[in-house]
Amino acid sequence: MRISQLFKIALYSVWSNKIRSFLTMLGIIIGISSVIILVGMGKGTQKEISDQISSLGTNLITVSLTKTATIDAGDLKELKAKPGIKAISPQITSSNVNVKAGSKSSTTTIEASNANYAEIKSYTVNSGRFITNRDVENRYNVLVIGTETANNIFGTANVVGETMYVSGIQFKIVGVLKSAGTSTTGSSDDKIILPLSTAQRLLKTSTISTYYVEAESQAKIDTAMSYLKMFLNKKYALRNLATSTTTDTYYRVLSQTSLLTTATSTTKSMSNMLSGVGAISLLVGGIGIMNIMLVSVIERTKEIGTRKAIGAKRKTILAQFLIEASIISGFGGLLGVFFGYAGAYIGKTFFATSIVISSNIVISAFAFSVLVGLVFGIYPASKASKLNPIEALRFQ
Amino acid sequence: MSEILNKDFLIKITNVEKVYKMGNGTFKAIENVNLSIAKGEYVAIVGPSGAGKSTLMNIIGCLDNVSSGEYFLDGEDTSCSDNKLAEIRNKKIGFIFQNYNLLAKLSILDNVTLPLLYLGYTNKVAIEKAKTQLEKVGLGSHIKHKPTELSGGQMQRVAIARALVTKPQIILADEPTGALDSKSGDEVLKMLEQLNNEGNTIVIITHDRDIATHAKRMITVRDGHITSDEINNKEVRL
Numbered sequence: 001m002r003i004s005q006l007f008k009i010a011l012y013s014v015w016s017n018k019i020r021s022f023l024t025m026l027g028i029i030i031g032i033s034s035v036i037i038l039v040g041m042g043k044g045t046q047k048e049i050s051d052q053i054s055s056l057g058t059n060l061i062t063v064s065l066t067k068t069a070t071i072d073a074g075d076l077k078e079l080k081a082k083p084g085i086k087a088i089s090p091q092i093t094s095s096n097v098n099v100k101a102g103s104k105s106s107t108t109t110i111e112a113s114n115a116n117y118a119e120i121k122s123y124t125v126n127s128g129r130f131i132t133n134r135d136v137e138n139r140y141n142v143l144v145i146g147t148e149t150a151n152n153i154f155g156t157a158n159v160v161g162e163t164m165y166v167s168g169i170q171f172k173i174v175g176v177l178k179s180a181g182t183s184t185t186g187s188s189d190d191k192i193i194l195p196l197s198t199a200q201r202l203l204k205t206s207t208i209s210t211y212y213v214e215a216e217s218q219a220k221i222d223t224a225m226s227y228l229k230m231f232l233n234k235k236y237a238l239r240n241l242a243t244s245t246t247t248d249t250y251y252r253v254l255s256q257t258s259l260l261t262t263a264t265s266t267t268k269s270m271s272n273m274l275s276g277v278g279a280i281s282l283l284v285g286g287i288g289i290m291n292i293m294l295v296s297v298i299e300r301t302k303e304i305g306t307r308k309a310i311g312a313k314r315k316t317i318l319a320q321f322l323i324e325a326s327i328i329s330g331f332g333g334l335l336g337v338f339f340g341y342a343g344a345y346i347g348k349t350f351f352a353t354s355i356v357i358s359s360n361i362v363i364s365a366f367a368f369s370v371l372v373g374l375v376f377g378i379y380p381a382s383k384a385s386k387l388n389p390i391e392a393l394r395f396q
Numbered sequence: 397m398s399e400i401l402n403k404d405f406l407i408k409i410t411n412v413e414k415v416y417k418m419g420n421g422t423f424k425a426i427e428n429v430n431l432s433i434a435k436g437e438y439v440a441i442v443g444p445s446g447a448g449k450s451t452l453m454n455i456i457g458c459l460d461n462v463s464s465g466e467y468f469l470d471g472e473d474t475s476c477s478d479n480k481l482a483e484i485r486n487k488k489i490g491f492i493f494q495n496y497n498l499l500a501k502l503s504i505l506d507n508v509t510l511p512l513l514y515l516g517y518t519n520k521v522a523i524e525k526a527k528t529q530l531e532k533v534g535l536g537s538h539i540k541h542k543p544t545e546l547s548g549g550q551m552q553r554v555a556i557a558r559a560l561v562t563k564p565q566i567i568l569a570d571e572p573t574g575a576l577d578s579k580s581g582d583e584v585l586k587m588l589e590q591l592n593n594e595g596n597t598i599v600i601i602t603h604d605r606d607i608a609t610h611a612k613r614m615i616t617v618r619d620g621h622i623t624s625d626e627i628n629n630k631e632v633r634l
Contacts, residue, residue: 001514005513312514
């Protein structure tokens with residue numbers, strides 16, 4: 001018997017039991033579509049995070065101090081003179097700060113730094129100007145405002161020269177930031193930027209635990225990082241050969257590249273985990289196929305007996321049932337791919353979830369679904385092929 | 397008997413025994429059976445239920461192997477693999493069952509085409525042959541119908557077409573009229589008779605001596621033995 005004829009017979013048998021075949025497929029459909037959506041979501045998050053990190057500039061080095069240390073203006077000057085280092089910005093942040101203008105108030109986040117900050121963080125001022133070093137030196141009560149915060153309390157982004165209150169203290173708005181859109185970490189436009197010294201007085205703090213350092217170029221990042229570490233080791237009186245586990249308890253120096261690697265590996269393990277969940281549902285779907293095929297073999301005992309009586313060989317019956325199982329799972333896989341795409345589309349359009357579907361995952365998910373049918377079809381098919389024709393014909 | 401002794405035997409069964417395991421013991425369904433059937437014969441195997449005629453039919457039909465003894469079909473030893481037996485059934489035997497055993501979900505054309513597909517014919521050739529065969533049994537206009545849309549007599553004619561379509565050496569009919577009313581039953585018997593007149597070898601298994609008298613030779617089985625083997629006297633039949 002020819003394979004194409006077997007296919008026709010198997011297809012016919014699947015088709016003549018439409019509802020049951022569809023219900024059997026459901027497990028595979030759900031499995032495949034969830035694999036596609038989940039892996040797509042994992043990939044999407046990965047892409048979003050890496051885009052976000054690289055948008056911050058690849059020359060950026062972040063220094064976070066775990067144990068506080070005083071790094072004064074002289075230190076900063078000394079560091080800036082080191083090879084590879086272009087600019088340094090200390091940063092303090094404070095969230096849930098009350099801001100008010102006229103009768104409207106809101107809460108927002110303060111970022112405070114110096115004049116280099118705009119360049120380091122790739123901030124652009126839409127109107128007005130950014131914080132200057134003069135503002136920092138003189139502790140002027142000026143601020144640069146994000147468009148969303150401006151809209152929240154003024155109802156417009158055209159607010160340069162206006163006066164507003166931050167924690168009850170009067171400030172003058174000198175600039176408005178260009179909108180940067182929203183990201184996974186929330187809106188990038190809901191913030192105000194203050195001169196470092198002004199913010200220190202306002203927040204009553206002198207501790208600075210984050211410094212942004214811009215390297216002269218991407219190639220100079222390693223040089224800059226080693227100078228920074230040398231400086232910090234000296235500051236904390238650590239020996240230069242101290243291991244990273246030791247230094248980690250005092251400070252961390254991270255480049256965007258290392259951040260990217262960490263973030264990528266985190267999201268990668270997340271997407272592996274998600275595909276694992278999908279694989280389990282595929283396994284369950286496969287068991288469902290086996291279950292139904294076994295029932296079907298019993299139900300069709302007489303058919304099998306008749307086929308054998310008129311000359312079907314064992315391998316012909318085996319092939320017929322195997323093909324049936326793989327048609328169910330393969331077709332389920334196709335529908336799963338379809339629903340996966342549909343789900344991804346819905347997620348993107350209505351929930352702004354970032355989902356990236358690669359053709360690799362679609363092809364391997366489909367191939368896997370056919371494989372599931374073959375593997376879980378073997379037992380029922382071999383059972384069918386081994387039926388004794390006499391007993392099968394007598395079966396009622 | 398003497399006139400057929402010299403012919404080449406199509407079925408040659410020598411000292412055949414079939415033993416079934418029943419719980420702890422064994423059960424001899426047939427023993428010491430010797431039987432020869434020549435090409436072109438019309439034989440009825442008759443006997444009460446439980447006499448062993450079904451076992452004999454299963455062996456003749458290559459659905460089962462003998463426990464001991466020999467069975468040559470068309471000069472070929474049938475003590476062989478499952479696979480080979482399926483091939484023999486496919487090529488040399490046409491089955492007609494009491495309850496038709498048509499595949500309910502397939503059209504009658506597909507039912508008749510199936511043995512040809514198992515033989516390895518292409519769809520086109522197989523469908524052509526099946527159509528011709530269905531026309532011969534008078535169902536040429538029903539080929540797209542499902543078996544359940546037909547009467548019992550029509551279904552049995554489909555089964556006959558399916559049995560004939562591979563041009564087998566023997567037509568093996570197991571109680572072919574058992575599920576039919578007497579009119580359709582007579583039609584089926586008439587058709588078998590005509591097939592025999594065209595040169596087909598026919599073996600019919602029945603418990604009904606009246607039906608057996610339609611055959612030209614009647615073999616009686618009782619308690620696992622052949623108790624008589626006689627040429628039917630046509631006059632007895634009315």
